[in-house]
Amino acid sequence: MPSVLSRFDRRRTLQGGAAVTVVLGLLLWWVLPLGESSPTGSLTFSTGVRNGVYQRYGERLEGALAKDMPEVSIQLQTSEGSQQNIERVATGKADFTIATADAVATFMQNGRPGAQRLRACARLYDDYVQLVVPRDSDVQTVADLRGKRVGVGQPGSGVRLVADRLMSAADLDPAKSITPVPVGIDTMPTRLANGTLDAFFWSGGLPTNAVQELSERLPIRLVPLEDPLIARLQAVGGSTRYYRSAVMPADAYLNAQQGQAVPTVAVANLLVTTDRTDPAMTEAFTRTVIDSRDRIGREVHSAQVVDLRTAIYTDPLPLHEGAARYYRSVKP
DSSP states (O other): OOOHHHHHHHHHHHHHHHHHHHHHHHHHHHHSOTTOOOOOEEEEEEOOSTTSHHHHHHHHHHHHHHHHOTTEEEEEEOOSOHHHHHHHHHTTSOSEEEEEHHHHHHHHHTTOTTGGGEEEEEEEEEEEEEEEEETTOSOOSGGGGTTOEEEOOOTTSHHHHHHHHHHHHTTOOTTTTSEEEOOOTTTHHHHHHTTSOSEEEEEESSSOHHHHHHHHHSOEEEOOOOTTHHHHHHHTOGGGGGOEEEEEOTTTTHHHHTTOOEEEEEEEEEEEEETTSOHHHHHHHHHHHHHTHHHHHTTSGGGGGOOTTTTTOOTTSOBOHHHHHHHHHTOO
């Protein structure tokens, strides 16, 4: 018959084991909260043209997502830009994308397929419209583009949308008053440098590497976009209300601006998905976007301005359920 002492030792051992189990359980709860698990599956992220900010941001975000969601397979798709991005997500060809608020609003106003299913995860950073010309060009305003060969962006891009609207506001017919060249930021700088373009429009975060690199090998300048042109642009109504007056800081492109701030038009970028996307996936994706801001911002300057305090302002889209859940979880 076991002694009283041995029975006491066994009881003490069992109690000690139970205590260790409780402690381990609490540690696991702290590291992996109950009810939450890492998403699984796959997702497609539609970005933008090569050398553009969307693509560079997407490439770096892909790395952060792979670390935070190791069980998710991530595929990046290059695109012509905002308009094509929205069409892809709305019709299920992509799961997440970045697009400008004016492109989103235009897609919705036109009643395009899938428009009502669009949801936002975050407001990211602003795009700035940049009208780039050689430094010795006689183009001083948008109206001076008449008769010029102008890079206007690809048909599915956000820059094409705003460039056409700016030229219309300046009493130019985008199809007839200029020679429109439908190319993107991946080729526009080279065409300006070799003389096959007289000017090009670009809409992107500051600074855009392709414009920065062009300014380092060719004397260029940025044409001011200011009132009354902007007032006429906004007066159209509808999706043009998402354009606002802004100023490119004097140090955005040191060589091109030569110490001068340049007035222009800005529009917000949104991280977009649809109500088809799993809430857990969307919550995790949104968390990574916010948490990776500083890390990505060291390489893609625009990402530095992604801000938790303004990320929820995603007009014209409502927040996705999963994104809203993330913001509630981090609310002070």
